[in-house]
Every structure is written in structure tokens, then in C-alpha cells.
Amino acid sequence: MNAGRPTDGGAVRVALLGCGTVGSEIVRLLREQAAEFAARAGAPVELAGVAVRRPHKHPELGDLLTTDAHALVTRPDVDVVVEVIGGIEPARTLLLEALKAGKSVVTANKALLAEDGAALAEAADSSGADLFYEASVAGAIPLLRPLRESLAGDRITRVAGIVNGTTNFILSAMTESGSSYGDALEEATRLGYAEADPSADVDGYDAASKAAILASLAFHTRVTAADVHCEGIRHVSAADIAAAAGIGCVIKLLAICERTPGDSGAPESVSARVYPAMIPAAHPLAGVDGAFNAVFVEAEAAGQLMFYGQGAGGAPTASAVLGDVVAVARNLVGGGRGPRESAYASLPVLPIGAVATRYHVSLEVADRAGVLAAIAGEFARHGVSIAAVRQSGGNGGAEPRPADAAPGSARLVVVTHAAPESALAATVAVLAGHDAVRAVDSVLRVEDLGRKGVAP
Secondary structure, three states: OOOOHHHHOOOEEEEEEOOOHHHHHHHHHHHHOHHHHHHHHOOOEEEEEEEOOOHHHOHHHHHHEEOOHHHHHOOOOOOEEEEOOOOOOOHHHHHHHHHHOOOEEEEOOHHHHHHHHHHHHHHHHHHOOOEEOHHHOOOOOOOHHHHHHHOOOOOEEEEEEEOOHHHHHHHHHHHHHOOOHHHHHHHHHHOOOOOOOOHHHHOOHHHHHHHHHHHHHHHOOOOOHHHOEEOOOOOOOHHHHHHHHHOOEEEEEEEEEEEEOOOOOOOOEEEEEEEEEEEEOOOHHHHOOOOEEEEEEEEOOOEEEEEEEEOOOHHHHHHHHHHHHHHHHHHHHHOOOOOOOOOOOOOOEOOHHHOEEEEEEEEEEEOOOOHHHHHHHHHHHOOOOEEEEEEEOOOOOOEOOOOOOOOOEEEEEEEEOOEEHHHHHHHHHHHHOOOOEEEEEEEEEEOOOOOOOOOO
């Protein structure tokens, strides 16, 4: 193990894996602000090498370049390994090799942490090395360190937020202009907010990885990406956006992690899910637009906290990475260690069917007597209480018939009280086959996120 090696006055030597958008910013900042990093860390922070696949693209790095990442992370003169290549392999193998060799690790790899963070934490514990990953969630926003350290004396009950800038840009554009999902995605791609293949973002997988990390830290429980219920935004329509506005809400893709008290002898549990949901326009998260991220944290003693800022991009992510590098360097210089993994609670993770939510259900129904009673009866049979009903079109409609409504039909919107997801899903499944229902146009969840007085 080489922990403490720089205490002789030597530099803290950093191996960088990857030199793309984020990696190149890390190199630039380390070079341009070398004196400041040395002052903050207590020793010079120097690049020992940079592992890349195509060295010809980085001629300015000269002798620092290598294509042998394995040799770089195990070199005896390397103290810290910084990984910004992403993906599961070869990142997992390289970081495990580094940690087993006593090298501290700083990573921005949310997918790896969400899938196999436990193995990395165990390797760090065994060797006494540090494992830091602030940049893996919400870019430059200081979020994970407050959860892991600043709120260590409190009991966190909920973490909910917007953790994917691409989807937030798309939904914001749809809200502001009334555009379709396809048009908003095209604009996001043109501006560089969406990748050529946007699946990881728009299908919710990126946010689900981040939700797993947030839940693990907040609730002292190992939560993986497989534990997170995940839905994306592809099915969100302009009509959904308008419907949300009609009840004083906006639609956001949310990552929600909650601690659920036990009852009737059942143990306390946690849940983690990602899906588009209607939230009250008065909630602080509703005003987070464009590619920005924001996370709302609720704790028993601290109350409600919100973290907001740039959630992605080369410079913001590099800022978070280098904050971790300085923290690791200070530990190496002073002979200390960073916080270890805290998974002592080991709480069970609720399946999505047991999580209580509210629904906003839009139906096209036959315009005839008794339909409303029949629909209400299906909700009642499944134990779901109705909070509000609105009808448009037809003989009993309080509002004009929608332009897209078929002859002899009406639009019925039902907003429920909170009920288990399983009961709500079963109700919707029955309605889809009901002879009075011509189409289930839209099903969206409604989240008030604990803000008193603003629930629709």
C-alpha cells in the first residue's frame, strides 16, 4: 500500500483514465491551477500518466500518454487513479486493480457504482485506500458529500430530484413551446444536450443509476440499479403537458428515494424509482428548467434542503472530480482516510407495487349514462380513492369536447388519492378492457413531494 507516500514532501501523483470531454478539462485545470491545487492539497498534484485508446488525438500530452491502462494504474509512483471513461468494463477491472494495489480512486462512473459499488467499497476497505465519486451524480453540484458527511448526524427521509439534464431540457421545451416529444428531442440533439443514441437518458437508465447511488448514501443501505423502478419520457405527449398545466402542475422526470416507516410489525424499508410525474408548479423543483439539475433532500432535523446547478458537461464534472482529488490528496499528505461505505442499516427495498402514489388517468369513454359510475366503481373495487374527476365533451361535460375526441365519446380525467402502485396499475389494466372505455390516453403519477399546501 502506498497511502501516505507523499508525506515526505513529494507530489501526489495522479493517473487519469480517459481524456474525452471531462478528462481534457481535468488536464487543463490541473495544469492551469497547479499552484492553487498544491496550496489546497498540501503538496503538488501532478499527472503521472493518461491512458487513452487513440493517442494520436492528444499530441499535446506527449510522454504522459499510454494505451496500457493496466500498467498505469499499478505503477508504484501513482497515488490516485481518476477514472472518467465510463461503462462497466474495463473500468471495473482497472479500478479494482488500483484499489487492491492501495491506490485511491476518484470516479465519475455512475453506471459502475450503481451496478457494483459494493465490490469497489470492499476493495477500498481492504487496502485502506479512498474511494470518492462526487461527480457521479449531478455534475458540479455538491450533493454526495453533504449526504455522506454533512448530514451524517441526521436521519434522511427522502431524496427527490431532477438528475438528468437531457430529459429536463426536453420536458422544459415541451412545456414552454407546446412542442411534441420528437421535436424537443431533435432540438436537444442539435444543441448537444442529447447523444446520437439518447436511450440512456430518455429511457431513464442514467437517472436510475444516480437514484441507486443516492438511496445507498441516504439510507445506509446497498441499493443497486436493479432495485430501481425505471420509466422514461418517450410516452409523454404535448397533451400530457397541457393536462398537467390544467391542474397547476408541470411534468418532470424524477428520481425519488424514500425511507418508509414500518407498520403492523413490518420492518422499515426504502424505495427508489424513476419516472415522469406531475408536480405542483409551486414546488421548487418545478422551476428548474433547461439542462439544469436540482435535488430536494428532506431530513428529520435539518428539514428541507435543495441543491441546484449544472448537472453535466466537461467543466462542471471536472470541477467535482478535482474536488475529490484534493480531498484524497489531503488524506495522503496528512495520513488520514476518507469516509468508508456506510451500509449498516441494510434495509429491504420495496418493490414498486408496494409504493404508494397518486395517478392522473385520462380516458376516452363512451358518452352515455352510467359510464362515470361504472368507472368510479372499478377504482373502488381495487381500493383506490378518487380525489377529483373532470369530464370534457359529451352531454355531461363541463368543458367543450376536445378536438381529437371521436363522435359519441367524452374525455374523462381521474385524479386519485395515494394508493399502492399495484392497485392503481390493476385498475388501469381493467379500465383498458372495459366496454365503456374506448382508450386509456394517458397515465401519469402525481407527486406533491411533501410540500404542504401545494398538492393539486
